[in-house]
Each structure stands twice: as C-alpha cells, then as structure tokens.
Amino acid sequence: MKVVIIGGDAAGMSAAMEIVRNNKSAHVVVLEKGEVYSYGQCGLPYVINGKVPHAEDLIARDVEEFRSKYGIDARIFHEVTAVDTKLQKVCGIDVNSKEPFEFIYDKLLIATGASPTMPKIENANLKGIHTVKTIPQMNELMEQLPNVKHVTVIGGGYIGLEVVETVRERGLDVRLIQRGSNLMSILDTQLTELIYEEAIKNGVEVLLNEDTIGYVGTEFVEAVRTNSGVHTTDLVIVATGVRPNTQFAQGFAKLENGALIVNEQMETSIPNVYAAGDCASHFNRVNQKDDYLPLGTTANKQGRIAGLNIAGFNQKFRGIVGTSILKFFDLHIGMTGLNNEAADRLNALVEAYVMEVNDIASYYPNVQPMKLRMLVEQHSRKLVGLQIVGKHGVDKRIDVFATALYNEMTFEELLNLDLAYAPPFSGVWDAIMQAPKRYGKKE
Structure with a gap:
C-alpha cells in the first residue's frame, strides 16, 4: 500500500x-x-x-x-x-x-x-513585519529583536496575547491593536474587561476599535497606520488568525x-x-x-x-467540545463549550450564571477570586459552556467541565461529581458546583 x-x-x-x-x-x-x-x-x-x-x-x-x-x-x-x-x-x-x-x-x-492570515494592506512587504507560526519565522524574529525597543502586536486573540506577554517580559515596550471592542473576543463581554485591565496593569498600550490599514516605512517598517492615525514602532507582529x-x-x-x-x-x-x-x-x-x-x-x-x-482499522473521531486555555501575565483564561454568540446562532435558549468564586478554601492563605460564566440550556438543563478568568485553578475547572460537556451532563448533575478536595486546592463545594448549588432546580 x-x-x-x-x-x-x-x-x-x-x-x-x-x-x-x-x-x-x-x-x-x-x-x-x-x-x-x-x-x-x-x-x-x-x-x-x-x-x-x-x-x-x-x-x-x-x-x-x-x-x-x-x-x-x-x-x-x-x-x-x-x-x-x-x-x-x-x-x-x-x-x-x-x-x-x-x-x-x-x-x-x-x-x-x-x-497565519496576513491582511493585504499598504506596504505589507516591508521588513520587520512578522508572523509566528514556524521555527524559521521565529528565528527571523529573534534575529531582529535585539535591535528593537518598541513592538506593535496586531490582534488580541490567543497568539496575540501570548506574544504581548512574552515581548513585554523581554523588557520591550508593547502596543496591542485590536480591531474590535474587546480583547479575547471569543469570551463573553463580562469577562473581557479583566483581560484589558491586566494588559494595562502590565504596561501594555491597548488600542481598541482600530483597523490596521497599512504600514509606513521605506525598507523597514517604521509605523502602523490605522483608521485613527499613525503609530510609530520598530517591529510588528501580526496575529490576526x-x-x-x-x-x-x-x-x-x-x-x-x-x-x-x-x-x-x-x-x-x-x-x-x-x-x-x-x-x-x-x-x-x-x-x-x-x-x-x-x-x-x-x-x-x-x-x-x-x-x-x-492502516486498516475502524476508528472514529468522537469530536471536540471547544476547550482552550491561555496564560496572560498573572491571569489564566479558560473556556469550553459555546459562548453566547455561538448559542445565539443555534437559536438556543440558554441561561447564564455569572459568579465570582474562590479558587481554594476561603480561609486558606493566598485565596484568589475567579470570575466564572456558565451557560445552561434552558429546557433540557444540559451544560452549554463555561468561561473562567482567574489566577489559579482555572485549568482544573475547565477540564472537569469539558469532561461533563463531553458526556452531556446537566447543570444539576455537576453536584454529583466526586471531585478532589482539600483546603489548598478547593472549597468543600468546588467552584463549578457553586452555581448549581445556588441556582439549580430542587425536585
């Protein structure tokens, strides 16, 4: 064969x-x-x-x-x-x-x-405009970074945020340009404000609602032109999908x-x-x-x-539930399932439960809040999606919820899960149990 x-x-x-x-x-x-x-x-x-x-x-x-x-x-x-x-x-x-x-x-x-998508805009072929998808592309970027003081990142999604963090940690000035009104727009808007605040706290210049329409320069890029003006820079990293x-x-x-x-x-x-x-x-x-x-x-x-x-077997791919996680400075950003926009496209009637919960027992040292947004189908009570922004423990909750989604569990069934508990790791009612404990139906 x-x-x-x-x-x-x-x-x-x-x-x-x-x-x-x-x-x-x-x-x-x-x-x-x-x-x-x-x-x-x-x-x-x-x-x-x-x-x-x-x-x-x-x-x-x-x-x-x-x-x-x-x-x-x-x-x-x-x-x-x-x-x-x-x-x-x-x-x-x-x-x-x-x-x-x-x-x-x-x-x-x-x-x-x-x-990577590279928008066909004015002067897009100037040197110093990069994407980061392959090892040769990264090596080319790393050759130029030692001579750079200011970097502009275009795109506020997964890769854009990761690049902003790592460039800033390198000690460089960073500007982030996003065409929409929110960073990490895959999240529902109640959580995106936390990401914006984290960027500002870490010295990132954030420009929202700006379309990049071209670049300025002769041989190397010297500025980014948007619908709002011209922004000088030494290097550009494009992360628009x-x-x-x-x-x-x-x-x-x-x-x-x-x-x-x-x-x-x-x-x-x-x-x-x-x-x-x-x-x-x-x-x-x-x-x-x-x-x-x-x-x-x-x-x-x-x-x-x-x-x-x-090779001759009969195996099936059972599908995804849309699980992802991202580190952005001190924040961990996780989601699984559908967001509100995706649920609306299905004409699904969903209820949203938005809560601030602790990552560990409230009396244990260094407890940190997590912002949680859970979507539930109104009639069947099946789980639809979960988004969490916090500093610790996001990965655990997202993975548990993803497993529940995969197995088509209901909102109330989350209370039946036998999850690991000790004060340094969780409260006695885990973070993802608190919404059904508070808002679940009592038969």
Missing part, C-alpha cells in the same frame, strides 16, 4: 507513526513544504522571553529520525501544488531546485495545517473558510483521501456541527485516527 501524507507536523506525523506501527506493508511518503518536522508550534511565543531557550528545542523528532528509525520516506522542501483524485496522484515542486515531482497513492492524507492550507485541494467539500470537511473516520468527500488537523473540520459535540477550532491537541488526535484507519 502506497500512502502519501502532505504535511510533516502534528497531524501528519501522528498518522505516519500509527501507519508504520500497524501496517508493515505500507510504504509511507511524507511531503513537507519546509524543512522542520514534528515541532510544538504552541511553544513558539515562549522563545521570545527565553522560557524556551531556542526554537529548535520545540522539535519532538527530526526528519532523520523518521527516516532512519521508522523507515518513513520523509521529504523536505516538497511543496504540493495539486492533487489529481481520479488518477490518485499528488503533484508539486521542489522548493529549492524548482523541479516538479509526482507521487501515486493508494491512500492520501492531507495534513497541511493552517497559515489563521487560514487552512487547502488552496491546492480542488473538488473537495469544504467549510466556508476552506477547511476540508471530514467524517468520523477522517475521510474527505473524495474516496481514499483523508484530512486531519488545522486543515480539516472538527466535529463539535456541543452544537452538533462541523466546526473549526484549530488546536494542537485536536490535530494529534485526528492524525492518530486517520493513521489507524489508513
């Missing part, structure tokens, strides 16, 4: 490893556009502040290990430009030599990930943003072609729809499922 995998990172190499472990007759070829295999993209911002000493420390396995130890035909600088699904053939060019190549496949996995790398894949069913729609077995709409990771759809168990929430955890899980199915 000839297997071709496009993409040598999380989803692609998770799949490749499952195939070579479980089907000894499979010949696996991996085509990677760059030269780096299997690295932890989520760790890249922490190279900036030195918590990760070198970007290369994020590499889990290098290309030579895949070749010599596992027998995978791992290619580098092989950019795929087209897939002929009738002839079952992958076509592309060698990035260095510009020579064309072709590979015939019995099974194909598209695991090309996503690329990502787009699935699926432009070469024609004739497939796709989401509106270009992500390839897959079923439980990670099969696309075309026979013998699978997709996984940031280039694929992610079935959301909460809204029961094909969604797009690109995260490393999901990419690895989908890649594993795709690899096992290609």
